[in-house]
Amino acid sequence: MQFFHWYTPEDMLWKEVKEKAEYLGYLGVTSVWLPPASKGMLGGRSVGYDTYDLFDLGEFDQKGSVRTKYGTKDEFIEATQALHDRGVQVIVDFVFNHKAGGDEVELVQAIRVNEENRLENNSQPFEIEAFTRFTFPGRNGIYSEFIWDKHCFTGVDYDHRTQEHGIFNLLSEYGNDWEHMIDDEKGNYDFLVFCDIEFRNPAVRDELLNYATWLHGLTYYDGIRLDAVKHIPPQYFKEFLYFLREKIGKDIFAVGEYWAPGHLELLTRYIEATEGAMSLYDSVLQHNFHIASNSGGDYDLRRIFDKTLVSHSPELAVTLVDNHDTQPLQALEAPVEFWFKPLAYALILLRKDGYPCVFYPDLFGASYWDKGNDGQDHEIFINRVAELENMLYARKDFAFGTQRDYFHSANAIGWIREGDEEHSGCAVVMSNSDGVTISMEIGSRYAGKKFRDMLGKVPDEVWVNESGWADFHCTPGSVSVWTEAD
Secondary structure (H helix, E strand, C coil): ECCCCCCCCCCCCCHHHHHHHHHHHHHHHCCCEECCCCCCCCCCCCCCCCECCCCCCCCCCCCECEECCCCCCCHHHHHHHHHCCCCCCCEEEEECCEEEECCCEEEEEEEECCEEEEEEECCCCCEEEEEEEECCCCCCCCCCCEEHHHHEEEEEEEEEHHHHHHEECCEECECCCCCCCCCCCCCCCCCCCCCEEECCCCCHHHHHHHHHHHHHHHHCEEEEECCCCHHCHHHHHHHHHHHHHHCCCCCEEEECCCCCCCHHHHHHHHHHHCCCCCCEECCCHHHHHHHHHHHHHHHHHHCCCCCHHHHHHHHHEEECCCCCCCCCCCCCCCCCCCHHHHHHHHHHHHCCCCCCEEEEEHHEEEEEEECCCCCCCCEEEEECCCCCHHHHHHHHHHHHCEEEEEECCCEEEEEEEECCCCCCCCCEEEEECCCCCEEECCCCHHCCCCEECCCCCCCCHHHHHHHCEEEECCCCCCCEEEEEEC
């Protein structure tokens, strides 16, 4: 579960994690992805992706606050302990692509580049003033004495001397160019924002490994979510994950955020470049959900898994319905419409392939204000998905064993999980148009048994015949999950 969203209220999250840890374990949530815990450029208002000081978890008076947006260091550690006490794994968020909020400017040679094609230079080398020196005066060398400076970055987006915004490629001993990426988007998409980290500098690589090891000593995290890997050379993460796992003696789970809707080939190329060292979010499937939810009955549900990571590399696919970037008013806004969310969650939670991730607002709801692309303020409500809690129970108790698909109609699909020696199975039917009945084989072990829709959409029970078949139903534009009535 992603236990946050972009507009999570301030000073509450670590306490909420601690309070809800038992409930999450009861639901069958096996791991919780927490937001970046380090101090950001905006201090107590930072969502965490504008990383300033990795070693400040809400302990030092820096950037206008001691606390982070989510609480203090002690509250963070207590939250991770509460999850572990309930048998729930902890996934922490590493933002390694960039740093923000430098403490001092430095003079550095740079070339201004075309923002739409970073391989096209718009200037000769010249001197700029960049906020590339990070001294962390509030922490004063505690935990790490490393000082980040101009040798640690490949680019910046601001010249303090001229107060000019743009993209400036920094010239250094490690290279007068960008680091190699697997795709040619924007010519080279190494640079994303703020001060872009230079991974060719061995001191930088050592410091990031030092941080990851130090954080594990505090929290004993079980996995890591790697931010913005599209902008980070895959060779770096292949090395980093090898040394991290070796150093702490634990097969740490890792998932990278490579957002490429409609481009499975980019996801598979990154997996190949990292030699399968990490999973990736299935951004293709999420985009399919977004399109399907806006297309109604015009979408062919049989195509929902076409060219997705979960169909190509299921063991490395983390599936999701929405996240903090796709939610309304965010940079990658592509939300799944509310009516389709129960269908989407059934497709990731109740099938055998992929590692599904539940989004906080879909389980608990959320509301917030922000400006839209039109410059106007908008109030957004994300209602909780009422069926989601029961679907989590269904995954925990019934989504086991052989899977048989019945993807025979453009507007109605179904599948069964036969169950195993310890678990009864289930049948799932969904429609994006009219109500439907699909005859499916649940298995002869259920002959003469009654099944009910545990989501409560269809009131009538169905009987399994002596051959193990039954007619399972769902209402229009909905999903039903059928389990043994007793």
